[in-house]
Amino acid sequence: MNEAVVLTPERILEATEDVLRRFGLSKATVVDVARALDVSHGSVYRHFPSKASLRDAVAKRWLDRANEPLCRIAAGSGPAPERLEKWLRTAFSIKQKKVCDDPEMFATYLALAQDAREVVEAYKDKQVDLIAKILSDGVAQGVFEIDNVKATARAVFDATVRYHHPAHAEEWAKPECPSRIDALIALLLRGVRVCKP
Amino acid sequence: MNEAVVLTPERILEATEDVLRRFGLSKATVVDVARALDVSHGSVYRHFPSKASLRDAVAKRWLDRANEPLCRIAAGSGPAPERLEKWLRTAFSIKQKKVCDDPEMFATYLALAQDAREVVEAYKDKQVDLIAKILSDGVAQGVFEIDNVKATARAVFDATVRYHHPAHAEEWAKPECPSRIDALIALLLRGVRVCKP
DNA sequence: TGTCTGACAGATATTGAAATCTGTCAGCGA
DNA sequence: TCGCTGACAGATTTCAATATCTGTCAGACA
Known part of the structure; x- marks a missing residue:
């Protein structure tokens, strides 16, 4: 079992920053973030209550x-x-x-x-x-x-x-x-x- | 003959300000301005070379x-x-x-x-x-x-x-x-x- | 003669239907 | 049990067809 695949807020933030940089604020979706992490977008909502809170954290x-x-x-x-x-x-x-x-x-x-x-x-x-x-x-x-x-x-x-x-x-x-x-x-x-x- | 109907830059500016106030910048068109003055929009372009110049003058x-x-x-x-x-x-x-x-x-x-x-x-x-x-x-x-x-x-x-x-x-x-x-x-x-x- | 009109071409905005997204949650699998 | 999934409803965005607008100009009209 691989420790690296554990989904942490930190990893989500990292991925979000990447996605944001790649697509820009207007295009970036939490589906994109989930895709980048190879998880469902529902999982992201387990760690951040909303897209806005994710954006704010980044x-x-x-x-x-x-x-x-x-x-x-x-x-x-x-x-x-x-x-x-x-x-x-x-x-x-x-x-x-x-x-x-x-x-x-x-x-x-x-x-x-x-x-x-x-x-x-x-x-x-x-x-x-x-x-x-x-x-x-x-x-x-x-x-x-x-x-x-x-x-x-x-x-x-x-x-x-x-x-x-x-x-x-x-x-x-x-x-x-x-x-x-x-x-x-x-x-x-x-x-x-x-x-x- | 009525002096007041002569189309002057001043009257156009007045009308433009009205239209701008009424419709807002994003909705106001030079057609609206012309309508307010009861002239064709082509006449407005006789006094102002572009919509931008009109907006700037206002x-x-x-x-x-x-x-x-x-x-x-x-x-x-x-x-x-x-x-x-x-x-x-x-x-x-x-x-x-x-x-x-x-x-x-x-x-x-x-x-x-x-x-x-x-x-x-x-x-x-x-x-x-x-x-x-x-x-x-x-x-x-x-x-x-x-x-x-x-x-x-x-x-x-x-x-x-x-x-x-x-x-x-x-x-x-x-x-x-x-x-x-x-x-x-x-x-x-x-x-x-x-x-x- | 000089001002204004109205039709026009190309650019821009609006619209509504279809696609996508956000946020939730019942249930799956470890 | 616990985290994750994927389907879902409602909100938002996209896209292309349509309508409107900008800027020009040949000609009407006074």
Whole structure:
């Protein structure tokens, strides 16, 4: 008897991601996923209550993977301003890379993000927490001066939607984009810095 | 003979706006517009070379009308920080009002904005110029300290996409929205203000 | 003369019937 | 017993035939 043929949520997610990448969000069916795993589609429903939950689980995995480098930056040490800048630039370039390398998954993410699904909300909240971590480090280091760290973290996140929300993805390739990002980051850094350090 | 029956671009735009409001962007046809004016649809093409140009012209009118209060604020006098805040809040509330009062036109605008059409680009550039005007007033007043006014104006515009880009319109009604706007505006104002005034 | 009409070709949208999909569940086989 | 299957009902999607629309233009009409 072969252990590998046991149907696990993990294997289903793997197969779903493949199918999604191959056919795209609009064409991928749970029948396709079942076929890829060589089981009946009823079996898939034994592990995920609906197609939507399956899609959300795949998106969560994908988002968590994308989030990892950002967690490391936020958890790290060093001067907060540099870390905030690094964090933002990394966030932007991860998204930019994804949209090139993995367009089908990105389309899935876009569809997810457009209805304000739970997974995406949770992911955003996590991002805001990471920013808040860096901001409060900065306050502790005496380089940032912030009334309400949580609200300001949210404001920094909101101020940068243009460069991480998939709805604006077509703009990311434009040639004037880098200098606009520079100006935005400079403005935000000035907004949190203590006066005359 | 009746002067009112002369077919002018203005009358066509008026009728198109009506038809758009009545049927929505996806259903409105230039045949409908012609019918509303009681002329053949060929006549409409005598004044506008294509349906797209007609749609763009309507959008331009609509945007120009929406922009008027913002022009007045930018052209006004008084302390720049207050004016910048007023400008931003007005920009947000105009959009918010439009999305409630005139959802069909707003959908049209959304469709326009999604392909990055010329009209919308021009409108955005105009908005950035207005912000730049207020910023340079602030510099002149000695309350703002800004390296590159034009780039910073663009950054302020970019930082506020979430509250003026139609792609985010569904978020505007959420209860936490006002306090997030407050935090964002505070952050941006701090980003342009001189240190220790 | 200059504006408008209406018929036209090709493109696009609508429609309804057929196919496929989602989600459920009784029962099979290990 | 437990996970899997496959048939099923209702929802959704596909597809091709049909209808409508866009954009043009020769000619009517004032």
